[in-house]
Amino acid sequence: MKKQRTSAERANDDWQRAERVMPGGVSSPVRAFRAVGGAPPVVASASGAELRDTQGHTYVDLVGSWGPLILGHAHPAVVEAVTRAARDGLSFGATCAREIELAERVLARYPFAERVRFVSTGTEAVMSAIRLARGATGRARIVKFDGCYHGHSDGLLVKAGSGLATFGQPDSAGVPSEIAALTEVLPLDDEDAAEELFARRGAEIACVLIEPLPANSGLLVQRGEFLQKLRTLTQRHGALLVFDEVISGFRVAPGGMTELTGIRPDLVTLGKILGGGLPAAAYLGRADLMEKLAPNGPVYQAGTLSGNPVAMAAGIATLDALAEPGTYERLEQLGSELETELARVLARAHEPAVVARVGSIVWLALQRGPAPRAWSHVEKDGAQRYAALHRELLARGVWLAPSAFEVAFLSLAHTSAHLERVVSAFEQALAAKSGAPAR
Numbered sequence: 001m002k003k004q005r006t007s008a009e010r011a012n013d014d015w016q017r018a019e020r021v022m023p024g025g026v027s028s029p030v031r032a033f034r035a036v037g038g039a040p041p042v043v044a045s046a047s048g049a050e051l052r053d054t055q056g057h058t059y060v061d062l063v064g065s066w067g068p069l070i071l072g073h074a075h076p077a078v079v080e081a082v083t084r085a086a087r088d089g090l091s092f093g094a095t096c097a098r099e100i101e102l103a104e105r106v107l108a109r110y111p112f113a114e115r116v117r118f119v120s121t122g123t124e125a126v127m128s129a130i131r132l133a134r135g136a137t138g139r140a141r142i143v144k145f146d147g148c149y150h151g152h153s154d155g156l157l158v159k160a161g162s163g164l165a166t167f168g169q170p171d172s173a174g175v176p177s178e179i180a181a182l183t184e185v186l187p188l189d190d191e192d193a194a195e196e197l198f199a200r201r202g203a204e205i206a207c208v209l210i211e212p213l214p215a216n217s218g219l220l221v222q223r224g225e226f227l228q229k230l231r232t233l234t235q236r237h238g239a240l241l242v243f244d245e246v247i248s249g250f251r252v253a254p255g256g257m258t259e260l261t262g263i264r265p266d267l268v269t270l271g272k273i274l275g276g277g278l279p280a281a282a283y284l285g286r287a288d289l290m291e292k293l294a295p296n297g298p299v300y301q302a303g304t305l306s307g308n309p310v311a312m313a314a315g316i317a318t319l320d321a322l323a324e325p326g327t328y329e330r331l332e333q334l335g336s337e338l339e340t341e342l343a344r345v346l347a348r349a350h351e352p353a354v355v356a357r358v359g360s361i362v363w364l365a366l367q368r369g370p371a372p373r374a375w376s377h378v379e380k381d382g383a384q385r386y387a388a389l390h391r392e393l394l395a396r397g398v399w400l401a402p403s404a405f406e407v408a409f410l411s412l413a414h415t416s417a418h419l420e421r422v423v424s425a426f427e428q429a430l431a432a433k434s435g436a437p438a439r
């Protein structure tokens with residue numbers, strides 16, 4: 001008689017097929033679960049706050065496609081808008097009505113900005129904003145912060161040295177050191193280091209680039225004074241300040257961190273929520289800067305699928321749904337509920353941990369408080385404990401980011417019942433990890 005195969009064995013088949021045809025089985029590295037181990041489930045479909053794999057297991061999703069899905073998966077209004085747009089034509093290679101509509105909505109939420117240019121990915125948005133900053137200032141050097149991620153363009157894949165500003169070292173093979181050398185890396189949360197760099201090199205710096213809410217190395221919440229210092233220094237030295245709001249834009253407030261901090265950057269980059277789950281991103285700023293872009297100015301940047309009508313439709317529907325009364329209050333309430341409950345079960349399990357949170361972005365730091373504000377304060381050995389926890393949670397139907405240093409995203413599709421499932425899975429997972437029975 002033929003032996004019945006377990007669903008885990010069949011799931012492995014799907015993953016092995018993926019590995020045979022795509023490097024690491026993925027289109028983006030972190031999806032391979034290397035930091036937590038095990039074969040990642042292959043996703044078949046998703047709706048609301050839940051993912052379903054090819055074997056029919058369902059998971060409460062705390063990743064939300066890494067940020068875009070603030071309304072949840074397959075939100076009816078977004079699906080409807082995308083379907084309608086698709087019927088009207090998939091791509092025109094010309095300005096379309098939906099592009100204008102989304103541009104107007106974006107500028108209404110970022111009133112400091114007067115023009116927006118659409119691109120397809122966050123990487124492209126930041127890369128283009130840097131070219132514009134260099135073109136506008138005639139300077140080559142850029143500044144980024146240790147722990148901030150801005151996509152995979154050459155000049156931004158650089159390691160930081162410890163403590164003080166260092167010359168960038170390439171973080172990836174294939175990035176020439178000559179290119180990385182134009183990137184200065186500073187520590188977050190450190191006004192003195194920024195002062196010192198500007199005193200030395202202020203006249204060579206085209207722009208300072210920062211995630212105003214750094215959310216790619218845990219959630220490293222910055223002090224308003226630090227961000228304000230960057231505004232003062234850049235202004236004093238004729239450099240531009242670029243807020244990378246690919247994650248925080250529309251997520252923490254309609255106008256992102258630009259709205260919450262009241263600081264006026266020179267350029268903002270957006271992505272993720274902007275495309276409502278489809279590929280759309282943008283950069284925006286004052287007219288005097290943005291009009292330096294081709295065709296009006298000398299800075300060239302272009303894209304066959306930029307401003308794609310179907311992606312624009314998803315963005316419009318997403319921003320319109322977010323503009324309904326009470327949405328941000330609801331996200332805050334869900335975030336607060338998860339933070340409180342997680343803190344409770346972690347404390348009860350005597351797990352050294354602190355929960356960092358802004359609105360619907362939640363990060364579980366497996367170290368004692370206070371929550372770190374700089375990458376050098378993040379305890380890297382929490383990663384092993386996280387990996388064990390991740391495996392236990394996945395087995396209990398909770399899909400957490402497959403890295404200790406990635407945040408969780410809640411959506412308007414999450415309910416208290418979903419959060420209860422998550423918290424109860426955490427309780428059991430913590431007990432299983434320590435070998436004690438869950439109470």
Ligand code: PMP
Pocket residue numbers: 066121122123124126149150151152211216244245246247271272281
């Ligand atoms: N900037 C930030 C702040 C991001 O979080 C990301 C992606 N996580 C990017 C840029 C790059 O965006 P994309 O993956 O769409 O290229």
